[in-house]
Amino acid sequence: MPFADINKFTNLRETKSWILGICLRMMDHIALDRQSNYRNLVEKAIQFTKKHYAESDISIQKLCEHLHISAGYFSSIFKKETKMTFVTYLLQVRMEAAKELLRTTDLRALDIAEQVGYADANYFSHCFRKFVGQSPKEYRNYSGASG
Structure with missing residues (x-):
């Protein structure tokens, strides 16, 4: 009390x-x-x-x-x-998943775009370049991934 x-x-x-x-x-x-x-x-x-x-x-x-x-x-x-x-967070999650797929698979950028939630591969590439500083192809080549 x-x-x-x-x-x-x-x-x-x-x-x-x-x-x-x-x-x-x-x-x-x-x-x-x-x-x-x-x-x-x-x-x-x-x-x-x-x-x-x-x-x-x-x-x-x-x-x-x-x-x-x-x-x-x-x-x-x-x-x-x-x-x-939230939009920035979603972009970050998607880009990290895309980077992982680029490093560990032979999937085309179009297929990776679809797997990380982008219906438009060109928009995915634009977002990837803006986020990572390289195109998906450049990232794959630079990271030593298969491709």
Whole structure:
């Protein structure tokens, strides 16, 4: 019974200080709980993205429907927790998968594009060059992969 302590105070200053302490502890607890919920949502989003990045129609809307939250709310949480936008994160996941396929397979860039979620091979190549600094072919040759 935290309020049973209120009778021990003899003046307003002591009472005010005690109430302020309770409020500050409550605010800290709420902030920690909120941070934990944010991390949990972001972790679920990351798992969903890693599982579905190869789908060309993956979007922040689809992800938010899965998480049952609004896109605006999710975007702010995701950026706060990861220091990047969801679109940037999705691009990063796709490009890392493409790099792995270029290093370890003989698949054509067109096939790799489809496997990492791009319906348009030219757009994939454009994104790859922008992200990696080389075309898929240059990357494959430079990395010593088969091709």
